[in-house]
Amino acid sequence: MANNDTIIGFFMAFIGIAGILAEFYYLIIDPVFNGNPFANFQNDTGGVADYSQLYWAIVLPLFVGTGGVLAIILWIGITMIQTPPPEAWDFDDLEDELGETSDDSMTSETSITAETEKKTKVKPKKETAKKSKPEKKKPAKKAAATKKKKST
DSSP states (O other): OOOHHHHHHHHHHHHHHHHHHHHHIIIIIHHHHHOOTTTTEEOTTSSEEOOHHHHHHHHHHHHHHHHHHHHHHHHHHHHHHHSOOOOOOOHHHHHHHHTOOSTTHHHHHHHHHHHHHHHHOOOOOOOOOOOOOOOOOOOOHHHHHHHHHHHO
């Protein structure tokens, strides 16, 4: 039996495909074969103007925008169809694995914390101390230079 997400996915995929096909037919195919709806309108001067370029300037961005949204809806629907339902949680098995009951939850939390601390303790690395040579004091050349300047 299909779950609710699969049913919703089929509905979304159907809407996406039907919308893209209907849009393609009514905006692109029908005007090409049956004549442009904006062609041969009467303009202000009484003459007949051809607005076919205006039609395509409006329709092509409209087709790309709404087609993109419908394609995203189709993609989400297909993803919902393919994704399996999540497994049900069995809390009884979880309690058996942890060895606890719901009455002594505080005790089990502290034991779980202690177990994780034991597992995650990192042994400190042994540091090898490098013997460094003591620094020798350099003679103060600046002090001698300042004494010469004062005397002159």
